[in-house]
Amino acid sequence: MNLLLLEDGDFTAADQVRLSGRRLAHMQEIQQVAVGDSLRVGRINGLMGHGEVTALTSSHAELSVQLSTPPPAKLPLTLLLAMPRPKMFRRILQHCATLGVPEIILLNSYRVEKSFWQTPFLQPAVVRENLLLGLEQARDTVLPKVRIEKRFKPFVEDQLPGLINNQLALVAHPGDYPACPRGIDQPLTLAIGPEGGWIPYEVDKLIEAGMQPVQLGERILRVETAVTALLARLY
Amino acid sequence: MNLLLLEDGDFTAADQVRLSGRRLAHMQEIQQVAVGDSLRVGRINGLMGHGEVTALTSSHAELSVQLSTPPPAKLPLTLLLAMPRPKMFRRILQHCATLGVPEIILLNSYRVEKSFWQTPFLQPAVVRENLLLGLEQARDTVLPKVRIEKRFKPFVEDQLPGLINNQLALVAHPGDYPACPRGIDQPLTLAIGPEGGWIPYEVDKLIEAGMQPVQLGERILRVETAVTALLARLY
Structure with missing residues (x-):
């Protein structure tokens, strides 16, 4: 996972997301992230940027996200x-x-x-x-x-x-x-x-x-x- | 399997092979060959050509093979x-x-x-x-x-x-x-x-x-x- 993809439903505020399930497991088991870490994130069908982990428990993660980069061009x-x-x-x-x-x-x-x-x-x-x-x-x-x-x-x-x-x-x-x-x-x-x-x-x-x-x-x-x-x- | 590959050990004469195992199963189950059918064959590290099925039982197949075509060039x-x-x-x-x-x-x-x-x-x-x-x-x-x-x-x-x-x-x-x-x-x-x-x-x-x-x-x-x-x- 080179980019953590965010669903519309993950957003709890314009710049806040709350994650669980596969993406939480990946963050904890593979990436071994900690509170304060910054991850590459992208909103599905939207912009890309970074997310800072602000909370992390066994059931969910919270990130504060900044999205400003457009995704790469598709092939025509x-x-x-x-x-x-x-x-x-x-x-x-x-x-x-x-x-x-x-x-x-x-x-x-x-x-x-x-x-x-x-x-x-x-x-x-x-x-x-x-x-x-x-x-x-x-x-x-x-x-x-x-x-x-x-x-x-x-x-x-x-x-x-x-x-x-x-x-x-x-x-x-x-x-x-x-x-x-x-x-x-x-x-x-x-x-x-x-x-x-x-x-x-x-x-x-x-x-x-x-x-x-x-x-x-x-x-x-x-x-x-x-x-x-x-x-x-x-x- | 677009080419039936033959091992040196399969040859019972210069132009005869006897096959069993995976290749026999593939011939019978996927290709559904019958006696008289002709298949593309190639000798490992050698020439390619055709093989005619001359015998077919549940335990082995026999083919009469003619090999004359060189394999395609490798990338340099x-x-x-x-x-x-x-x-x-x-x-x-x-x-x-x-x-x-x-x-x-x-x-x-x-x-x-x-x-x-x-x-x-x-x-x-x-x-x-x-x-x-x-x-x-x-x-x-x-x-x-x-x-x-x-x-x-x-x-x-x-x-x-x-x-x-x-x-x-x-x-x-x-x-x-x-x-x-x-x-x-x-x-x-x-x-x-x-x-x-x-x-x-x-x-x-x-x-x-x-x-x-x-x-x-x-x-x-x-x-x-x-x-x-x-x-x-x-x-």
Whole structure:
């Protein structure tokens, strides 16, 4: 935890918060803070700054906070992701929040197993918790948006062209395609397939909607590795 | 498993192998292969090709293999990695094998907890198993070398300059440093610190040994994310 994230409900006054639960345990067990210590804090979806510990008991901590620094910029990106396997999904949410992805659209695909959509990791509270873990890591406060689109064809035909809006749009897919560009400095819609990749029909539909296929070389990456590798190369 | 890796001991003739255990279970339960099916195979540290299933029972599979394709090129890289937390270490071994790292040197650092060196994941058989998982993913056959250097100062003073050998050498560290370069096409020694980063003394020693400090931006990445992000940006 490189940043202690504060919920609106933690505030007892404009510059006072009261914490318990996971964050208190982390402060006491990992950070071993004492009264008087100063911690990096940030208000969820708001500013960052410092908090001084003014009280500490086994049940709660009180901090006096000063927030004045804006969070780091997000990537100018919409990530279109075939719904991953649940355990990997959890880690990908964290990675995406850490790397600064502002919006993730979870899409169905032929190779997405139906059971993936049943995972408890898709419950809004669990999604939020994993995004917060990623934000704490990166020192960011702004929660990415996560949207679910379970119907591939209607989404790609009816919504994707408007989303791309004539800006750069890439679909990552192994094959005889141009290499993924580097260090682009522009808004992007990026589509990443499931383990095993998009099926040819899906690649065709994504291209029809305005996406250009690109590849990352002959090594086949796991989805979570591909997400990080693509974002690191593109931005 | 995108490639079925074959051990020397699996060969019953120059073009025949007999498999059991994890690989047999994977073939039967995940891939649901039948006699006559053809699979991508590769001989560990050797060539890749195809294997035709000639026999299949509950205890073993027999394949007739044809190996003629060389494995993909490795990155021209030596990775110097502060020993990570065990669970992350396991995943990093897999990532590194997948991404084509040919050599990993595990180094001590002030922020490496002593207990990390006691992990069973450091046993040679377990290191090998995790590297194989990464190779299977990428479709590569050549095992990366993993070396352990538990004494930071003697290694960095006495061995690192010779290892760098006047070629490019970078230490990734958050701070007021130049941005990490992109798309370099040359041999590199890359040092990545522990969670919490190298301490200033260590950064100074690495610079003295010939490394240039570079940074990846203001977001703090977990070590496993940083490994993938740096390699994807550099190559």
